[in-house]
Amino acid sequence: MKIAPELWLPNRTDKLPADIAYLREKYPRETWDEHRNFGETAAFWLQMHDMFRELGGMLKSATHQFREDAIAxxxxxxxxxxxxRYFLQHLEGHHQVEDYNYFPLFRSHDKRLIVGFDLLEEDHEVIHDQLAASAETARAMLAALHEEGDARRFAADAYANKSDKLLDWLLRHLDDEEDLVIPSILEHTEGALFGR
Ligand SMILES: [Fe+2]
Ligand SMILES: [Fe+2]
Structure with a gap:
């Protein structure tokens, strides 16, 4: 899929356009969990996303403390x-389940969702590459943990550079995905979408 440059995840600074997230207006975020079609899958999806947000934030603040010499x-x-390790593995696994199990069901149920879910799948590729870069710099940082001075600092800076971007992009992606997934579930029901 050819996506508009401003919608490519590293360039995306705002939520998705209304013609892509076309059910977002109809189902405002603050009303989601009170809707009668808000089921187990929707709840679990949001829980997983909150876990990634929380864990990503914890890793970021620990790295910050380490760079400030505030932690041994x-x-x-x-x-x-x-x-x-938990964060990276589960993020990869989460995206695979979405790409192979869930996104195809949304696309085939409602053709108007194809563009949005193709875009989310592209996001996963961007995140995957950044995740690999982040893991590589993390290994180098941990290998330099007991080095003195510049070597340790440079390794930590290199990791922070990659992982901060990863987290920024991931947070954008999670919000945008929720704006497609949850209103679609509320509109169509989990039974109709997932056959249960
Ligand atoms: Fe995703
Ligand atoms: Fe997700």
Missing amino acids: PDDFHRFFTPRL
Whole structure:
């Protein structure tokens, strides 16, 4: 799919245009969980997204503390490493389930959603590449954990550079995806979309 440059995730600074997220106006975010069609899948979807937001924020603030020398290298390592691994693995898994299991169901149920879900799938590719870059710089940062001075600082700066972008793009993506997914569920019902 050829997407407009301003809609490409690294360039996107605002929510999706109303012709793509065409049900957003009809179902305002603050009314979602009170709607009678708000089911288990919708609730779980939002929970997963909140988990990524929260964990992403924790990793970012731990990295910030480490760069400010406010946390000892070994304490940082203990806190950061398992959480980063969990974050990266689950994010990849989450996107795969969306790409292969869920997005095709939305597209085939409602043709007006094709453009939006193609765009979200493109977002996943951008995020995937940034995730790989982020993981690579994280490894270099952890390898330089006990180095003194510049080497440690440069490695931490390189990781922060990649991971801050990753988180910014992910937060944009999560909001935009919710604006497509949840109103579609409310409009069509989980039963009609997912066959249950
Ligand atoms: Fe997604
Ligand atoms: Fe998602």
